Amino acid sequence: MTAGDLNLTNRSTESPLSRLTRFVGAENLSLIIALILLVLAVSSQTEFLFSSRNLFNIGQNMAVVGLIAVGMTLVIVSNGLDISVGSIAGCASVVCALIVTGSGSVPGGLVGGIAIGAVLGLVNALIINYLRVNAVVATLATMSAFRGIAFLIAPEGRPVGVLDPTFALLGSGRFLQTGSFPGIPVAFAILVGVAIIGYFVMSSTVFGRSIYSMGGNPAAARLAGINLNRMRLWIYAISGALSGLAGVIVTARTSSGQPASGTQGLELEAITAVFLGGALLAGGKGTIVGSMLAVLLLAVLSNGMNLLGIPTFYQLVAKGLLLILAVAIGQWRMASAEKRQAKLAASGGN
Amino acid sequence: MKDGQQTGDLATADTTEDEIVRLMVGRELIHGFKRQETTRDEVVLEVEGLSSRWHRDISFKIRAGEILGFAGLVGAGRTELAKVIFGEYRRNGGKVKLMGLDSDIRSPAEAIRANIGFAPENRKAEGLILVRSVIENAAMAIYSRLARWGVLRTGQMVEAVGPVIRQLEVKTPSLSQEVGKLSGGNQQKVVLARWLAAGPRLLILDEPTRAVDVGAKAEIYRLIDRLAKDGMAIMLVSSEMPELMALSDRIVVMQDGRLSPPIEKQDATEEAIVALALGTGVAA
Secondary structure (H helix, E strand, O other), rough: OOOOOOOOOOOHOOOOOHHHHHHHHHHHHHHHHHOOOOHHHHHHOOOHHHHHHHHHHHHHHHHHHHHHHHHHHHHHHHOOOOOOHHHHHHHHHHHHHHHHHHHHHHHHOOOOHHHHHHHHHHHHHHHHOOOOOHHHHHHHHHHHHHHHHHHHHHHHHOEOOOOOHHHHHHHHHHEEOOOOOOOOEEHHHHHHHHHHHHHHHHHHHHHHHHHHHHOHHHHHHHHOOOOOHHHHHHHHHHHHHHHHHHHHHHHHHOOOOOOOOOOHHHHHHHHHHHHHOOOOOOOOOOOOHHHHHHHHHHEEEEEEEHHHOOOOHHHHHHHHHHHHHHHHHHHHHHHHHHHHHHHHOOOOOO | EEEEEEOOOOOOOOOHHHHHHHHHHHOOOOOOOOOOOOOOOOOEEEEEEEEEEOOOOOOEEEEOOOEEEEEEEEOOOHHHHHHOOOOOOOOOOOEEEEEEEEEOOOHHHHHHHHEEEEEEOOHHHHHOOOOOOHHHHHHHHHHHHHHHHOEOHHHHHHHHHHHHHHHHHOOOOOOOEHHHHHOOHHHHHHHHHHHHHHHOOEEEOOOOOOOOOOOHHHHHHHHHHHHHHHOEEEEEEEEOHHHHHHHOOEEEEEEEEEEEOEEEHHHHHHHHHHHHHOOOOOOO
16 A cells, blocks of 8 residues: 555544544553443442542542643653652642742742742753663652652641632632532642643644654654753653642642642552553653543542442552553553564565 | 565576566666766765764765765774764864855754754664654654644644655555554655655765665665755765665765775776775775
């Protein structure tokens, strides 16, 4: 097929099923199936899952991890990793609480939290770019350092109480509340907005396309004119800013700037979500839609485990296993694709 | 076998390489490939006394429409020279002039902006993003040119590189096919498509037919020839002597980081080139 019939996709030979798979994406389709199975399993044990109050909770819980997972998608697709996101959220939580209590300005606190997140993200990128420390090691180190800074800037290392009712709306506010419908959490709406922007950036901008290129093969991307160092500055700054925003939401929900509580372990959940959403360890693959589906899956899973009264310790083990499973599936997919490729080459095909 | 049809049945003993090639490609080519001289007056690239970690006192010129062949042994520093000119490696001294103007290119991004293209020798390691689609790989170098306010729609990419992919007869089921799933020759064509779409004034080709099947090779030769005819200046690094002799207008030989004076096409013999490459030849 070489002549005039070369299209973006090869529609003529497609079955309706494969057309559906292409539209949703094979990985996303399996996530949706997993989500349906999970919902069926949990709801067969407890009817509380579909209660409007519980759905509201799931939406609210998704927001914090989801915001971080949007940034983490950019990072992982670019073949990086950011383990420091939870600590960045902790710093942002304290900084924003201090600004709101100090100045009484809610926008000031919001912007301050996001800004400190972006700055800490830039620090990560600078370490990776110019000290040539690998991303995993660099952000493992800053995970510890940023957490320390969060405690240092909190007076006496204690949580900073915020008693501003307008500010609290960011965390526990809702709109469209009518009768039995609990409304939509403000935090969830923020996540939806950010995810839509993230989707647009990744699929339809030079910046997003370049992230895929550099993640798939940094050397080739550089030789095609992509400035890897500058890309990394932006990618980690965005990941940091979104972690900062997540930290602000944690502050608003708990009415206090928390150096640690509420932001610990977020890195694990966000990273798990991105890999579960179809990103590859080798970079160059992954989508915002996949990551968001995975965030939803994880939120329902953890909510279901709570509803079923599964003790926290088991939940921790389950979360760890899930990350390994998510990455292993990706590795297996890649290996089997390579095997198919090798077989094709050996049989003399094109 | 060609396209599922048996085209010939020969006894191994009385078969020549040319004959097999002819039967496989279906067109008589490669060894008999003849170029017309298309060199114009305008000098596109002029390098004067360039030095780097690998090179000493390198000088040469490439004119519009000219193919300058770079011969030499593997490790003589040809790939490194290509990368120095493309801004990937640093230049320590000397002058590089593009279109007659002094230029100081410090990164591949700057080189591309200065209208230089570079198809590297190792396409899997440096040329292509194997997990991404044909269209992305072909459009990568012109993203910023295609975009408006940083926004880039798939439709724009299809319009920009679709015709080029078709023109190069890249065998792919669709433009969204992962490049890693194509054959070697078609992968190389995607690399060339990227630069064809970008339309540089100077194109650096490093071993353009390495690990490419015979059929694709012939097509790549015709493409290089046409690009020169259209006025592109081409720096051709190749270790295949017949390829170098058939395509180049002039040949320079690199030996241990130094460059011989150019040998005109009609004076170029394999013996002379090998002697220069080994450093045993008399200065031309």
